Amino acid sequence: MPKRTMRPSPLAVATVLAATLGFASLASAQDYTFKLHHFLGAKAPAQARMLEPWARQVEENSGGQVKIEIFPSMTLGGRPPELVQQARDGVVDLIWTVNGYTPGLFPRTEVFELPTVYGNDPAATNLAIAQMFASDLADDYQGLEVMFLHVHAGQAIQMRDRPVRTPADLSGARLRIPTRTGAWVIEALDATPVSMPVPELPPALQKGVVDGALIPFEIIPPLRIQEQTDYQMEGADGWRLGNTTFQVSMNKARWDGLPAEIQQAFRDASGPDWLAEVGSIWLASDAFGIRFATDGGNEHIVWSEAETDAFRDALTPVVGRWVEDMAQKGIDGAALVDSARAAIQANAAPR
Template sequence: MKKLTLMLAAAAAGIAISANAYAQDVTLRLHQMLPPQATIPAKALEPWAAKVMEESNGRIKVEHYPSMQLGGKPPSLYDQARDGVVDLIWTVIGYTPGRFPSTEVFELPFMVTNAEATSKAFHEYCEEHCQDEFQGVKVIAWHTHGPGLIHSKQPVQKLEDLNGLKLRGATRVINQMLEELGATPVGMPVPAVPESLSKGVIDGATIPWEVTVPLKISELVDNHTGFAGEHGLYAATFVFAMNQSSYDNLPDDLKKVIDDNSGIETAGLFGKAMDEGDVTGLEIAKKAGDNIYMLDGEERQRWVDTATPLIDAWAAEMDKAGKDGKALVDQARSLIDKYSGGS
């Protein structure tokens, strides 16, 4: 009788453990705008998902839905995560203008160095200044891409070449910069760029090298304009975020897996993937025989001088919103310098 009791107790415990383990298995739906072969999906999101699955012993599974497969437009991604439509999203922060004002400082002209360093700087900055703007989600990483360039049908070798050009910009600040420089900005999410170029809706686009690969930009334009020196023309900013309830409902050990794969190092890894993608994009343009212009010296300085008033104007906007705009700009620059190896 005693042996039977022990057997029944062991069986009951086994059932309880099995049921408990089953209850703690989690499937997270990840939604984003780019095709699966693009840099971030292939080189950052998929490795992140695989690492999370491995470290959770298979108890966290991530279902990846690229190219807006679950519906909506790219600007709706953040709300899909906040509202619990999906569990995880990756998106361009500036697709919802004015909603995350503190982040915009990293989009200002001639701030970005490389994506890895600037991403670490951006994440550290956002942990201090942006938390209140991202309520309703758990941010896994804030990051940026590397130096953005102008990819155009007509050559852009000097400031005056922008006059009359319709150029795609990703965000409010980037569009303001293009207007300041003399172009006609056209705002649109990046997946719309190839068709817009093909149909003549735009004459060119501002994007980094890495995203020219999945969009096949080198097949659509022959000219690419960037800048010599440490600081590139601009950067767009991104957030990889999780619905807060999806995170809160995890058992503590699975929360730790997510926590261990969140933060400044994750931001840096996403940035590093973009840096590596930039190398690939540049090589494809070179092999295609495209014209690649890297503006330097007096011409570069003309662009810097022309764009600088936008920085002052942004700082003044922040002042009106009750934030110290100049201090935010100075801190962003200091953090970028810190992670870029400066003094």
């Protein structure tokens, strides 16, 4: 008597097929998992409003093949100045960091930090940086694949107990700054620069290690800077005393090993529309930060045009100092200044 063949039911076949496809999809997605390491907290605007939306957009662009895990507050180890080397060594896949935490490594990009080069437009500056990257800045980033570069709203002055309306008001003060170009700004104002990563600022203010800081207003809520300061100052029409450049970069070997379509998922998430949006994100975060301070009883001082011009005049020599320093490195700093100013102006939205 012949044996009867047992055929699986259509439901069973569908269940097995779905499970198989699900496992295959999961395995594929795990092939492209990236660790993004940075120095601020998870609730800081940098993560909540910039890094997280960017990461989710990359994941969406990849059709679910990419997963980006964000590790804030240096939770993977090390200190903020070590982030660039962590990416170059492949200890982590991606970083977000301040270029100036590793002085001297990104000299060409410093042009966008200079007072009177940067004024008050982070979106235009982000677009200008991207426009100049391949021709003028790429040599700064050996061992890294840059996803995008950006600035914040710019350096405002925040003081413990001293209002500032003229350059002379800062004479003798000790001010925190993360970059060497920012240190030159402080020195031009007859004050003393104190270099430190931003997480160290609150205790430094509380203990009187510094009298204040050159730093944007967006940092006030996450670090509760309003509790350690009484005054926040900026120039007319949002003018700032220079800026800080940041990077989101990937380990170069990891990047080179990715398929073209995965690389494109990152590129598509990091284009001109995103760079303009990043500028808007930082301006909005800055506006929220200063409201946070004034709601807490702090005084927000906006200089008049004449007061702002006095600071511009005082800081003009900083640009010349930087150009001379670049010449010693064989870099045409004057040409970079001219190009950066022209690119920012070309990308500025009509006012």
